[in-house]
Every structure is written in structure tokens, then in C-alpha cells.
Amino acid sequence: MIQEEEIDRRYSRAVTLSADLVITGGGLSGTCAAITAARQGLKVVLVQDRPVLGGNASSEVRLWILGATSHMGNNNRWSREGGVIDELLVENTYQNPEGNPIILDMILLDKVFQEPNITLLLNTAVFEVEKDGPDTIRSLKAFCSQNSIAFHLEAPLFCDASGDGIVGFLAGAAFRMGAEAREAFDEPMAPDTDYGELLGHSLYFYSKDTGTPVKFTAPSFAIDVSKEVPRFRNFKANEHGCQLWWVEHGGRLDTVHDTERIKWELWRVVYGIWDYIKNSGKFPEAGTMTLEWVGMIPGKRESRRFEGDYMLSQRDLIEKRTHPDAVAYGGWSIDLHPADGVFSERQPCNQWHSKGIFQIPYRCLYSRNIQNLFFAGRIISVSHVAFGATRVMATSAYVGQAVAVAAALCKRQGVLPRALYEQGYIGQLQRELMKTGQHIPGLVLTDDADLVAHARLVASSTLAFSRFSRGNLRWKSLDIGAAQLVPLHAGAVPVFSLPVQASGNTALTVELRVSSRKGGFTPDTVLATESVALAPGITDLELDFGVVLEEAQYVFLTFLANPEVQLPYTNQRITGLLSVFNGVNKKVSNNGCQQPPVGSGVDEFEFWCPQRRPEGQNIAIALANPLMAFEPDNIRNGVDRPVTGPNAWVADPNDTDPYVSLQWDTPQTISRIVLVFDTDADHAMESVLMTHPERVMPFCVRNYRIEDAAGNVIYRKTDNYQTRNTIVLDEPVTTDKFTIHVAHPSAEVPAAVFAIRCYGGMQ
Structure with a gap:
């Protein structure tokens, strides 16, 4: 028994924690930042005011994780984000192809639990910032609602990934809220006051069919959506979860301090929707359906945006401006919503895509006036218009990873965030990021510590x-x-051939297209056109365009629509080869062609996108001259995904024991090996609600072994499904030869490897 005498005042238990980096916010950006920083050797405190990790992706909100891949409905090929967010998405697809948000919660918690350098504080809210002078944070005060412990969190560096920017706000960091005027950044898409300056919150519900009749009585606070919601006729009984992203409210309010008020209004809408579905008589199929779950906290889109030394704006995205301090990328559309949300007469969003992914500079990721404060997630330094593209979760997670590596470099060099840019450390930061799997468009990893750079490569x-x-x-x-993407070297384009089948006398138009932007995948430039007369039945085509390419790039062998023609498709899939289609994807406002308003500053172009497996087979073309784009030297070219070429070594399908040998003139001592495999960076891997046709990507090498010069097996892996395999050997191995044997994933997919890296220490 505990018994205390009366006193005037009691205090909560207090605990002081010291770390190298304190991260506030356990959404995907904070979680990926924490995992990355811990793996970089930093001691990390991760403070999350909710009981689970994941933020808008968690079971509390249940929004799917998306980024540059944008539901595979744009022209950003092989653009899924790398590093930790890729690891998480691949893991979730493997463990959770059904899209169960509870399993995603588990995966995120488990990944953090596995990192001994992370101290995780759940249900703990930061409420005060202590400073050393006007521009330096000394510590944070936080309180856990579940154990009544007050935490005092000390660190030389802090990262605010909290969504609303609580640390930045309390610290006095410069921020903005609401939309800038068009003139501020010369942004034609800047909204007027009628459209509104803020995006609102959304709240979802899940329903299920019980198989027996279910009655529903609406609560007194539910609204009559048939009278108050202009788009009520769009409701469908079988839609739930984040398919109802457009059930949005709050853009006319203070999206920080009015959140509880916004939540209540969204509850009124959600229960009104369900009342309409159940009781209007217009949805007989809903008679046996019940509500399974309704969100308790809304998913926030926009509140504060903090100012760094650079603010990304519309022209950065559309013009694909390059930045010397690029550390990440985005590729979601510029996705702005009317401030009145579900109560608006307007379309629920305006999504305008750019031609490919855009760079995000490091200067957007730290405060311009608080010396030791990083930003990650949706609060980074961008205009309201650019925010429409950078706010989504996979992009937010990606910048979190960049912040983590920057924090580790700050510690090693004994400098503060801005000094990495001003004192010439950006090249080192970019190199360290790429070593963690962070693809940065336009950059190539050059790593003198990688022993593979000095090896002779021999492939079976x-x-x-x-x-x-x-x-x-x-x-x-x-x-x-339909089009087949083919990577070609500079020089004459080979003659293509294939059979086609026609139902009657008709003409087939075939175009050879390329992207006007290097490394892009918008086929907006027609190099040559062939019109072929077809008779009924099968015709063997030979297509000689007579074109010479000035540089290596992907070409689109493009077949314009003709319903009287059939093309042949093969089940064979090969890394870096892909078919795309000029179809429609309503999830991303893709109507086959983007036709923006005049004066919007956005390009007009066609969408040519892949189909989801089990569809999306390659067009069964043949080339007169063999395509030599899959050489073993690709494994050390510093790019770990297809860009202007496949960037992978691919073995011959008939090779019964594919391998690559690394040979040195003198013995090398190796303690760590990194292998990068193909987990289909073109697949969006939505985390919840949507299901996936397979747990393991068909291109991924499942089984491999590594042998030294004497043929001793020093490592063996079975049932691999991850992109990056980092192998830390129990004891360093000294040898002048390493051989990596990789098994073909299947009879229809030859083995492929993007990268092999070997290190003598823990670089």
C-alpha cells in the first residue's frame, strides 16, 4: 500500500533523456527518420503523441501510402521511393498484401523495436521548448498521458516531423499558413480566395457485409447529406476507407486549433452518409451491411509550413529545376482541394501532373532562423502550391530519411544543419544518402570505399x-x-518486328517516340511514324524507322489505338522492360491526356502508364540486332533503378547457374556486402485497402549464395523478398575473388542485380 500525507502540490514523475537527435512525430516521416538515424549510429528519441506509429497511414486514420508512383497513373516510371520507406512498403506487401492497417501498425512498431538506438515514447506529447538564446533549442518538455511521466528531452539536434510543427512553432521558427499570392513565387496555380487557402481534414469509415439484415439508426448529430452535401449522389454502398478521401472539411478554419471542431463536423457527415446509404432506399445492396469502423481522429492535410533557406515552388516542380543540394524527390501531382471540401460545389480536387519527378533540395529541410532544427514530412519549406505535391506520405518519409543522414553528418563534422550547405558538405551528404538506397534524380553514386569499383567483373x-x-x-x-519501352544505346535504332492480327482491312499507325526530358518517361516527341496496311488475319511486321539516337535512352515503340487490331503479349518479364498504355486512371485524375487550363503554368501531355499485374504483359517484339543493355558493369554504375537504361546486370534465361565474380589483383579484406535487387519500383505498393496480386515482386532474386576464391560459401540466402540486402559478415573475409550466385526468380523472369558493393569496414 502507498499512503502519502497531504501536501500543497504533487508533481508528475520526471525523466530526463539525452540523445543525439530528438524527433517529434511518429508518422512515416518521423519513423523513417528515426530508423535511418539509428542505423547511422545516432542515439534517437522518437516522440509520438499517438498510441501507434504511422500517422495518416496508421490504423487510426487508414490512408494508403503513396508518393511519386501515384497509383501508377502518371508518367513517373520506376519512381517508388528508396531506402527505409521502400523497405517498409516491400515488407508490408510481403506480410500484408490484403492491406490490413492493423498489420501495418505492427510492422512499423517492429521495425522501430529492432533498432536499439531508438528510444520510443508513445502517447507522449511535446508541450514546451527550452532554448539557449533566440535561435537554439536546448530541450523539449513532453508528457505521457498513459503513465503520467513528464519527459525532459535533451539533444544538440532536433527534427520536427509532427505534422502541425509543434516544436518549430514553440521554438519561434518562421512559418506560413495559407496560400501565397500568385506574385509571391510567380505561381499561376496559386488559388484565389474563393477557392480557399487551406486543404481540409478527412475522416473515413469501413463497412462490411454481415450476410444478414442490419438496421441502422442515425445519431442526432448526423446531417442530412441529401440536403447539405452537393455530391451526395456520388456515394456508393461498396466504397469505404480512403476511397472516400474527398469527404473533407476544415479548409476555411484554423486547421491546427479547430481540429476537434472539424472532427465533429466530419463525424456528422460520415454518419449522415451511412444513414443515407442504409435508409434512403436507394441502396438495397446495403441491407446486410454494417459499420465496422469509423475514424476517431481526422487525417490532416495542411496546416503550418516552415521556412528554410529555400522555398520550393510551382516552377521548381513543372520545370524540373535542378538544385546543387538535391537530397530527395517528389512526383505526386500538384493536388489542391477546394477549402469547402465536401460542402463545395467544385470538383473535390485539381490534380495537375508534371513530366516526371522533381528534386527536393536540402535547404528546404531545416529552419532558416532556428539553428539546430530540421523539418520532415509535410511541414517542409515549400509554397502552398508546391505543398500540393510534396505533402503525400512516401515523399514525406523520403525527406525524413534525408534529414536523418544529414543529422549524422552534422554530428561527425561537429556542425549545425545550415553548415552542411554553406561549408561544402553537400556532396558527402548526397553520397551517404545514396549509400542508404536514396535515389536522387540526376545523381550517380561514386564511392571510393566500395571495393567493387576496383574489381574485374566476370559474369557467367x-x-x-x-x-x-x-x-x-x-x-x-x-x-x-499501347507501347513497349525499350532501352537503346546511342546509334541506329534497330529494326523491330512482331506479328499483329487484324479483324478486317485496316491501317495500323506505329510511332517511335522518346521523352523530351532526359530520364523522363513522357513520350512527347515523335521521331518517326509508320502506317501499315493490314489485311484480315496475322501479318508479320517489320518496322525500320531509320532513326539514329544521339544518346542512350528509352524509346517507346508506340501502337496507336485501333480496335480492329490485336497485339501479341508474352508472359516473360525482364528487369527494365515494360509495356505502357494510353488509358485512364481516375484515382489520379488521369483521363489519358492532361489538358490544363490556359495560363496555369502546367504542361499538356498524354499519360502512358503500366497496367497492374496480373496484366501488363510485354508486347512480344523482336529486334534485328541484339540489345546489349544488361552488362555486368551496370552493378557498379552508381544508379540502382532504370532511368535512361536498365542499370542492371541480367543473366541469360538459359544460364542454369547465373553468377557474377568480383576479382582483384591482391587479396581484399571484406566485412560488409550490399546487394540491390529488383522489387519493381514501378509498383505503387499502396499500404492499406487495396490488395496486391503477389507478396514478392516477380523480378526479385529469392535465392543466392556468396563464395570466396576457394569456393567456400560465406553467406547463403533463401526466400529473399527485399530490395536491399546488407550482409555483415561474422568475421571479415580476406580473398581476391568473390562470386555471387543468383537463382532465376522463375522460368519467365531471368535473374537481375542492380548493385553489388563490398566494404572493408563499416562505411
Whole structure:
């Protein structure tokens, strides 16, 4: 028994924690920052005011994680974010292809739990900032609602990934809230006051069919959506979760301090929607359905945006401006919503895409007036318009990773965040980021510590691609335009051939297209056109465009729509080869062609996008000259995904024991090996609600072994499904030869490796 005498005042238990980096906010940006920083050797305190990690991706909100891939509905090929967010998405797809948000919670918690350098504080809210002078944070005060412990958190560096920017706000960091005028950054898309300056919150619900009749009585606070919601006729009984992202409110209010008020209004709408579905008589299929879950906290889109030394704006995104301090990228559309949300007569969003991914500079990730404060997530230094593209979770997570590596470099060099830019450390930061799997568009990893850079490479075989397999062809109608992406070297374009089938006398138009932007995948430049007369039946085409390419790039062998024609498709899939289609994807406002308003500052162009597996087979083309784009030297070219070429070594499908040997003139002592495999960076891997046709990406090498010069197996892996495999050997191995044997993933997919790196220490 505990018994205390009466006193005037009692105090909560107090605990002081010291760390190298304190991260506030356990959404995806804070979680990825914490994991990355811990792996960089920093002691991290991760403070999360909710009971689970993941923020808007968690079971509390249940929004799918998306970024540059944008539901695979834009022209950003192979653009899924790398590093830790890729690891999490691949893990979730493997463990949770059904999209259960509870399992995602578990995966995030487990990943953090596995890092001994992270101290995780759940249900703990930061409420005060202590400073040393006007521009330096000394510590934070936080309180855990579940154990009544007051925490005092000390560190030389802080990262605010809290969504509303509580640390930045309390510290006095410069911020903005609401939209800038068009003139501020010369942004034609800047909204007027009628459209509104803020994006609102959303609240979701899940329903399920019980198989027996279910009655529903609406609460007194539910609204009549048929009278108050202009788009009530768009409701569907079978839609739930984040398919109802457009059930949005709050853009006319203070999206920080009015959040509880906004939540109540969203509850009124949600229960009103369900009352309408259940009791209007217009949805007989809902008779046996019940509400399974309604969100308790809303998913926030926008509140404060903090000012760094650079503010990203519309022209940075659309013009693909390059930055010397690029550390991440985005690729979501500029996605702005009317401030009145579900109560607006307007379309629920305006999504305008750019032609490819855009760089995000390091100067957007730290405060311009608080010396030791980083920002991650949706609160980074961007205009309101650019925020429409950078705010999504995979992009937010990606900048969190950049902040973590920057913090580690700050510690090693004994400097503060701005000094990394001003004192010439950006090249080192970019190199360290790319070593963690962070793809930065336009940059190539050059790492002198990597022993593979000085090795001779010998492969058991290399794919000399001349044709796809034509066994078990699938004939598909050319109802919409289709194209095969083919990576070619500089020089003459080879002659293409394939059979086509026509139902009657018709003409087929075939174009050879490329992107006007290097490394882009918008086929907006037509190099040559062939019009072919077809008779009924199968015709063997030969397409000689007579074109010479000035540099290596992807070309689009493009077949314009003709419903009277069928193309042959193969089940064979090869890393870096892909078919795309000029179809429609309503999830991302993709209507086959983007036609923005005049004067909006956005490009007009066509969308050519892949189909989700099990569809999306390659067009069964053949080339007159073998395509030599899959050489073993690709494994050390410093790019770990297709860009202007496949950037992968691919073995010959007929090779029964594919391998790559690394050979040195003198013995090397190796303690760590990094392998990078193909987990299909073109697949969006939505984390919840949507399901996936497979747990493991079909291109991924599942089984491999590593041998030294004497043939001793020093490492063996079975059932791999992850992109990056980092192997820390129990004891360093000294040898003049390493051989990595990789098994073909399947009979239809040859083995491929993007990168092999070897290190003598823990670089």
C-alpha cells in the first residue's frame, strides 16, 4: 500500500533523456527518420503523441501510402521511393498484401523495436521548448498521458516531423499558413480566395457485409447529406476507407486549433452518409451491411509550413529545376482541394501532373532562423502550391530519411544543419544518402570505399535481348494505345518486328517516340511514324524507322489505338522492360491526356502508364540486332533503378547457374556486402485497402549464395523478398575473388542485380 500525507502540490514523475537527435512525430516521416538515424549510429528519441506509429497511414486514420508512383497513373516510371520507406512498403506487401492497417501498425512498431538506438515514447506529447538564446533549442518538455511521466528531452539536434510543427512553432521558427499570392513565387496555380487557402481534414469509415439484415439508426448529430452535401449522389454502398478521401472539411478554419471542431463536423457527415446509404432506399445492396469502423481522429492535410533557406515552388516542380543540394524527390501531382471540401460545389480536387519527378533540395529541410532544427514530412519549406505535391506520405518519409543522414553528418563534422550547405558538405551528404538506397534524380553514386569499383567483373552470362518469348502468346485488342519501352544505346535504332492480327482491312499507325526530358518517361516527341496496311488475319511486321539516337535512352515503340487490331503479349518479364498504355486512371485524375487550363503554368501531355499485374504483359517484339543493355558493369554504375537504361546486370534465361565474380589483383579484406535487387519500383505498393496480386515482386532474386576464391560459401540466402540486402559478415573475409550466385526468380523472369558493393569496414 502507498499512503502519502497531504501536501500543497504533487508533481508528475520526471525523466530526463539525452540523445543525439530528438524527433517529434511518429508518422512515416518521423519513423523513417528515426530508423535511418539509428542505423547511422545516432542515439534517437522518437516522440509520438499517438498510441501507434504511422500517422495518416496508421490504423487510426487508414490512408494508403503513396508518393511519386501515384497509383501508377502518371508518367513517373520506376519512381517508388528508396531506402527505409521502400523497405517498409516491400515488407508490408510481403506480410500484408490484403492491406490490413492493423498489420501495418505492427510492422512499423517492429521495425522501430529492432533498432536499439531508438528510444520510443508513445502517447507522449511535446508541450514546451527550452532554448539557449533566440535561435537554439536546448530541450523539449513532453508528457505521457498513459503513465503520467513528464519527459525532459535533451539533444544538440532536433527534427520536427509532427505534422502541425509543434516544436518549430514553440521554438519561434518562421512559418506560413495559407496560400501565397500568385506574385509571391510567380505561381499561376496559386488559388484565389474563393477557392480557399487551406486543404481540409478527412475522416473515413469501413463497412462490411454481415450476410444478414442490419438496421441502422442515425445519431442526432448526423446531417442530412441529401440536403447539405452537393455530391451526395456520388456515394456508393461498396466504397469505404480512403476511397472516400474527398469527404473533407476544415479548409476555411484554423486547421491546427479547430481540429476537434472539424472532427465533429466530419463525424456528422460520415454518419449522415451511412444513414443515407442504409435508409434512403436507394441502396438495397446495403441491407446486410454494417459499420465496422469509423475514424476517431481526422487525417490532416495542411496546416503550418516552415521556412528554410529555400522555398520550393510551382516552377521548381513543372520545370524540373535542378538544385546543387538535391537530397530527395517528389512526383505526386500538384493536388489542391477546394477549402469547402465536401460542402463545395467544385470538383473535390485539381490534380495537375508534371513530366516526371522533381528534386527536393536540402535547404528546404531545416529552419532558416532556428539553428539546430530540421523539418520532415509535410511541414517542409515549400509554397502552398508546391505543398500540393510534396505533402503525400512516401515523399514525406523520403525527406525524413534525408534529414536523418544529414543529422549524422552534422554530428561527425561537429556542425549545425545550415553548415552542411554553406561549408561544402553537400556532396558527402548526397553520397551517404545514396549509400542508404536514396535515389536522387540526376545523381550517380561514386564511392571510393566500395571495393567493387576496383574489381574485374566476370559474369557467367549476360542477356543479349533480341526477342521476347513467343510461347503461349496472349492476343489483346488495341482498344487503347499501347507501347513497349525499350532501352537503346546511342546509334541506329534497330529494326523491330512482331506479328499483329487484324479483324478486317485496316491501317495500323506505329510511332517511335522518346521523352523530351532526359530520364523522363513522357513520350512527347515523335521521331518517326509508320502506317501499315493490314489485311484480315496475322501479318508479320517489320518496322525500320531509320532513326539514329544521339544518346542512350528509352524509346517507346508506340501502337496507336485501333480496335480492329490485336497485339501479341508474352508472359516473360525482364528487369527494365515494360509495356505502357494510353488509358485512364481516375484515382489520379488521369483521363489519358492532361489538358490544363490556359495560363496555369502546367504542361499538356498524354499519360502512358503500366497496367497492374496480373496484366501488363510485354508486347512480344523482336529486334534485328541484339540489345546489349544488361552488362555486368551496370552493378557498379552508381544508379540502382532504370532511368535512361536498365542499370542492371541480367543473366541469360538459359544460364542454369547465373553468377557474377568480383576479382582483384591482391587479396581484399571484406566485412560488409550490399546487394540491390529488383522489387519493381514501378509498383505503387499502396499500404492499406487495396490488395496486391503477389507478396514478392516477380523480378526479385529469392535465392543466392556468396563464395570466396576457394569456393567456400560465406553467406547463403533463401526466400529473399527485399530490395536491399546488407550482409555483415561474422568475421571479415580476406580473398581476391568473390562470386555471387543468383537463382532465376522463375522460368519467365531471368535473374537481375542492380548493385553489388563490398566494404572493408563499416562505411
